[in-house]
Amino acid sequence: MKFELLGFQRTASQSLIAEIQKAQSRYDHDSEVLGAVVLEAATGAGKTVIATSVIEQLIFGSDSTEPVANTIVLWVTNDPNLNAQTARKMQEASEKISDIRLIGQGATFDAEYFEPGAIYFLNTQAASSTARITKRSESQTHTIWDTIANTVERFGSRFLVVVDEAHYGVTEKPGGSPTVVNKIINGDRPIPVFIGISATADRLNKALEQQSRLKKNVVVPIEEVRDSGLVKDRIVLAPAASLGEVVADTTFVGLAVQKTLEFEKRWAEYAAAQGESPVKPALVVQLPDRKSDDSDFRELVRSVVDAIVQQWPGLITSSIVHTFGERAPLDLGSHRTVRYMSPQDIQDATDVRVVLAKNAITTGWDCPRAEVLVSLRASTEHTPIAQLIGRIVRQPLARRIASDESLNRVHAYLPRFDRKTVMAVVGQFAGGEGGSTAEVARMVLEYTAPAEMERVLEVLANLPSYTVPTQASAPEVRRLHALATYLENDGLHAEAFSQAGSYLNARLDDEASKLKATGDLQAKRDAVASASVYELQTSLDGMVIDGERVLTGTRLDAKNIDDVFKRASRAMKDGTAEAYWAHLVGEDGDPIEAKITVAALGLTEHVVENIESAAASLIKDWFKQHAKSISLLPESDRERYGRLQAEAREPSLRPGTSVGGTIEDAVSITMLPDETNESLRLRILDDVVNRWPKHVYQDATDGMYWKRPSKVDGLERQVLQTELNDPTLLAWYRNPSGGERAVCIPYWDSGASRWARLFPDFITFHAVGEEVLPAIVDPHGIQLGDSADKLRGYVTYANQHAAAYRSIWPVTQIDGKRVFLAMHDAQTRGAISAALAAGTSVEAIFRAHGIDY
Template sequence: MKFTLKDYQDEAVADVLTNFKKAAKRWHEDQDKHAFSLTATTGAGKTVMAAAVFEALIHGDDTFDFEPDPGAVVIWFSDDPSLNEQSRFRLLEASDRLSISDLVVVQNTFNRDKLEAGKIYFLNTQKLSKSSLLVRGHDPDEDGIEKSGQLAMMPDLRSFTIWDTIQNTIEDSKLTLYLVLDEAHRGMRASGSSNNSGERPTIVRRLINGSGAVPGIPIVWGISATVERFNDAIAGMQDRATLPNVVVDSSKVQASGLLKDTIILDVPSEMGQFDTVLVRRGTDKLKEITGAWRAYAEQQDDADIVLPMMVLQVPNSPDHNEIGRVLDAIYERWPELQEDAVAHVFGEHSSQQFGGYSVPYISPERVQESTWVRVLIAKDAISTGWDCPRAEVMVSFRPAKDRTHITQLLGRMVRTPLARRIPGNERLNAVDCLLPFFDEKSVKDVAQALMSGGDGGEELPGRRVLVNPEEMKPNTNIPEKVWDKLLSLPSQSLPKRQARPVKRLTSLAHELSADGLLPEAGKMAHAEMHKVLNGARERYKEEITNARKAVLTVEGRSLRADFGSREMSFDDFLEAADYAVIEDAYRKAGRVISPDLATTYSDFLARTEGDPDELEESLVEAHATVAALGLVPEVRDYLETEAEKLAIQWLTKYRIEIKGLSDDRQEVYRQIREWSADPLDVDLARPTSWMQPTTIREADGSEKLLPCYEKHLLCSDDGLFPEHFTSSWEVDVLQTELQRDGVVAWFRNPSRASHDSLGVTYEDGVETRVLRPDFIFFSQYEDGTVVADIVDPHGTQFSDAIPKLKGLARYAEVYGSVFRRVDAVAKIGDTFRVLDLKEPMVRSAVESATSIKELYESGAANDYS
């Protein structure tokens, strides 16, 4: 893969491959057909996950311990040719083992008796409709099909219809046909549905269930953000078993940084015609975000400047002259905008005249790469399957009743342009939507839909939808020493699953070498691991010797039959293993100690322990030794322990140098840190821009200004920070702390997984999670020293209250010297109580606690004042 998979993507790919392995085995053994789905919120990278699956399916993958299926054939099916083309492009973009010849678009000229192993074929509904040349002659009611024993000539000199090709592929015992349904929920309506032509559901169901002589496709994988309809349909099919559905945790998707954290909705605060007003405001936002991206690129010394785009969403029957007036308003507000910076994606597929502007058509899948497009005019045809990360502003001329169309399109605009979160800059992690025909009451439905990803489903933790917010900038009254203290505070992150220490070390070495921090780090890492493996050979000498014998010999039993006495007996035999057997064992060992390390260690052994005149024979001997190492579990444990030690040593040694790199490069090292089996410290980013709501809507529909507070690290132009506290405890704690002598600043620690949020890990059953303490306060002594206090109003009503408290206590034990106080505050009855987690006695009480209420009522806690 060209991309490093996120942890949730790794997990999903592993689960899909497990299902594929089971389904293929059961199909070839018992002709059992299977289906399952993968569901992930919009923007989770479903096509990237599919690319990793196809690489493993066709070529095998050591990371997932997956053997290739030599007969694998994939049909990628959707109802939209342009969506197929975009998916094909993304697969090529993500994969370094799938070539363009492996991805075959089935055209009307396609004519094969069966599909070819190792290929992915792209089909769409139109290609299987009755009018398509690919199927002409297949329908028994048409000419060109066998009747009364006579075989008529197929039309168009075609030997096979696509249905014949599919049938022949399924019936070939050497092949395994996999059907991937993109946007699977759209193909599972009952036949004859009025929502479509009535033909597509029939086509998809015929692919799944079979029709006439054509059997159903053996293995079906449905991919969508909302797969309930697909799952329900599959469950109702009697001759198809289901495998466990793969469900991607939406909180992990939002935490990954692939999706924008904040969606800003701008609506008029009064009734009236405000379309041109908000168009001008949208243009200002486009100019502003363009400048912000340019400044960020200059700061990072990055040549790849993001060129953001505005989407103008119009009704399905738009007034072309009205669109012309909108373009007039845009150019009046931004005269420097290029004349040819506008395009449209209307179904007409031809240039359109909007007032005095002739605007060309562009296909949706080309918009992202066509950076000359800065204003895109769209209806609702691109609301599914299309996305454009650089689309950062949308002005919708849809009325309030069209909120579904708005949320669907806006849901396609939530990917982050650089596929990562910009540290500390919420303005660059946001998308703006201006709704001139909405009022604040009707926009609430839009906000609720967007909180669940725009496609329905569970809420996305960490995403915020803000109505008419204001931008908060760094407070100029805060001493620079406070900022330095904030950035020195240790933060923890979740470990990445399926991380192999040797792979982690190798990746780290590659990055350190690429950045010039440790030249030839890769060679150094492997040299150190060669020493470790040599040590393992001494430490586990007897086990490795026995394993080597097992590699070099093949055990078996032969049957001896005496026809005279009619007696049979089995004789054991031993034969020397041939080259193929040794290489197979060597390849399996490579999965244990990593393929790259297996290769370099074999070369090392051949050079240092082999005969220089017999290098080929020496290499075979070395492969046998490596194969034996892979059979001894203790070797793997020892190797991974030492690899982890070296990785931590290098990450610690070069920590300061890494912090001096660009955000993009720092993000790479952050991911490598998170590959650890244990939580590791990560550096906090300096916050530079936050978007904050300034009002709250009451139950009666009225608007009320939020209370504002002084001394926050970020603030509006008047030096104040607006905040809506959901608990009165938080307000009481904040007011108490701000009244203390020496307090110069405070920080409302973000509750989402952003780079400027301090995280503390805790164990909740078998899961490792992250809590984010509410407040950090900063005080300055007379000598100028700045100290930091964590004060966390700790809710007692939640089931994870004790696990969170234990996590915070362990954090205080390790990092207590960095803070003056680490306090957990709770209200018991009418009294606030505090646990001073820097005290060993208090931490001991927390560790043994079973009741949060009893803990705060015990002598371990004191009254808070």
């Protein structure tokens, strides 16, 4: 793959391959057992990239998988534009996939069967009952249905059908007639293994449950998509105050233009600060689904374009395009024409700033630049709006923006919705129809750190915080090579890549010396360079003339030695075997003998483990050595290092906590929908009970921080009030639950058997003499099943970093009394560790070692 998969994408790819191969094996043993594998992943998760990785590995193999001979893929969608976009993205993402064939894109198609190794794209319109390829004629020998059936007959489970946006195609039409998708996968020769991809899989799952297919689901956790930064955090919905006789269409278009220009300004400022190219945000105007030659519709488009041009200084008409199904230029009169552009081409056409759309972009469209939507749909059409918002939540830079949180949201202006009916759109998200990962916000509150917080920010930025591994870790030697490349390219460590190679070669020299000293090296060389041959001599009539015997020590030929070397290369990963072979040959070694030595080492399990451990050690040293320099890099570069750390097998210290710019808090759309945004803001300003002083980031109006109340935050409020009464308190920080601004403590989740993340609720900062010392105060209930695991995480963290803090206090409430554990105290930690090892409950530990808070 040219693209580097994120941890959750790699996990999903591996799981999909495993489930597909299981389904193939079941069918191969019993052709009555049809399989269905469903990939469920929210919009923005990178479903196409995941699927591309799967297809590439099935056809060509990888370091960890063997290729599956005769693999054929038929990729089906209901939209030719989506097919073209997906095919292009697939070729951009893969370094091996090249044989892609589009069916029904104007070209003829007449084949007895699909060819192995190829990926065919078919849109359902091309397979409709009126389409040419569905009927035999003098010019059409085989229908598409013949081709599909013949391919199943010839290649069985190696013929895979992938249906993108599968929730649209698997349900029956009104009246019970089959859809094109159903006819493909459940026709006269049912597809052995069907793969469905969907952001909203409920309908797909229900439909498959009624079919005679063994279904397996691979689910990408929505929180992992959020954490990745690939999608925006929040969606701000802006409906009309009320719906009267006048719908303020063009007024809302003007507001949307202003918001787009605000995004443009903020992106430009961010790009200048980070030293990268600015994002050119686009505005999407969703129009009613009416014919383009309808006079009222054309007048609406004319008024919308007028409003946009009036509000957008310097915008020219050529920067406005439409995606209407008619595909023809739209003449608005007065020598103004809006040109058509295919949806898949808009993202890269950065001169395009406004997109007029009906339905063409509600499914599968990929344009992360589109950050503002104004919908002129009627208020009864909730689902199309939710679906379109689901398309525009992607982050333009594919990462969360830490220094300007306003760039982590999208805006939707809905002039034909009032504040009550907009809740129906929210309901679509709650039901998963939009496939969105983002929080729906009514409005956002911005906070900045005043000048007097400069010393506190410096302390906060340097608090020890961890990157927690994803489920799919990468080989350590691969991570070392990637880290060396980053450090060298960023000018932080000259010749890092060659140093990494020399380091690994030296470690392999050590491993070879140790095996040689024990006499094992030659035995292992002999084992990998020779074969055992079984002989049984018989006569022509089948009589045994000479009994069975085994001939050992038969030397492999050059080709087979190369095969063994390739096996070792797969074991040692990322060119380590090849580099060591070159090292041995460079010392006047024989190329064949060098391959045998490398194979002997690479196929010895403990040698590979030792090399991985050595690579991990150097990675840890280099991250520690360059932590400060990495923390000063632009966000995009820090993001690369962060992702590399997340691929480790163990948690690792990250370079620092981001403290620049503004932070935001979203006010939920569900709060009192009958009041205006301004009255809501004033009510929040008057909410004295929930506005707190001394937060690191403060409202510019009064220097306060509004902490949203909830039914379960009683202990938090009590703790916060107690901390504010401490005369040494300089400031406090509401630690977020993720992102570069959060202080993260790792712990091993024994129930899930994986690393997890703990985010202490509060970080407080105290004046102790001339110093500013931080403290952790973390109020939590202890009733959850992972409480003991989290306590172990605190013990490990404090063992390493207690000296960085004034105190570390997990706080809970037992029998109405608040108590804390002094985790910064070594003696207390020892007692807690012993109690946890003995299986003592968390409540008993708090009772035995807790101090009154």
